[in-house]
Amino acid sequence: MPQPGDGHARAVRRGGPDGIRSGWGVARCRDQLVKCETNDLLVPANAEIVLEGEAVPGARTEEGPHGESTGFYGENKQAFVIKINCVTHRHNPISYGLICQLIEDYPRSLFRSGSFQTLLVNATGMTNIREAYFPEVGRMGMMIVSAEIRDKDEPKRIMDAVWDLANWRWVIVVDEDCDVRNWNDVMWRVVSAADPDKGDVVFGKQHPPRQNRRTDEDDYDPPLRGMGIDATVRFKDATFPRVNKVSRELTGRVAARWKEFGLS
Secondary structure, eight states: OTTTTTHHHHHHHHHHHHHHHHHHHHHOOOOOOOOOOSSOOEETTTEEEEEEEEEEEEEEEEOOOOOOTSBOOOOOEEEEEEEEEHHHHHHHSOOOOOSSSSOOOOOOOHHHHHHHHHHHHHOOTTTTTTEEOSSSSSSEEEEEEEEESTEEEEEEHHHHHHHHOOOOEEEEEEEESSSSSOHHHHHHHHHHHOOOGGGOOOEEEOOOSSOOOTTTOOOOOOOOOOOOEEEOOOHHHHHHOOOOOHHHEEEEHHHHHTTTOOOO
């Protein structure tokens, strides 16, 4: 969907119709441009919703507070005043939007998890890392990593690698059979296998305060140091029984024969 009003207008004026069409070419899609109802700017004919308007010169109004992904409210700020002259839309248009709360209603954590996992493996060469995941709460304040643990010091090396690449405050390392998206599975391993007296809970690296934040940004600054939790069961002093969980290999074999069993 084109961005409302002025943002889309600026894009059209700078790049023109050819610029927009070249963008669609990169995205491997085609669209038709049509003129707005109240001005000569061009917009995609298949846009879900088009807001036509203008920024009122010199006008400001108080806006907010808005809920942020940190879980806190921001401050009231002075914002531009946009005068809407016309609204056009398709029949039964789809309105894209999101709600920033403790848990955001769009899968940003999934996108970031995949890219960070690739970065982590490439930077360390640890191909035994199975999954790296941002939980949906806490913005980017926690990272859960599952891996095939090969020696007793590997969980610490994984924690250090995460802290070297980004300053997440909390890092939990679990065995490869853990479902990192299942809080019950993760927390069961924490309470069952992480012993603070045996070095399974460590202080993270201290990071300097953020230097590149915008001057008008009012998100809070998180603590400069977090902690790492080794919630793995292998190579520990204690002897753990076999985890009561079906292996991924067996689950895959059963899923492949699901129709054969008449269960689909």
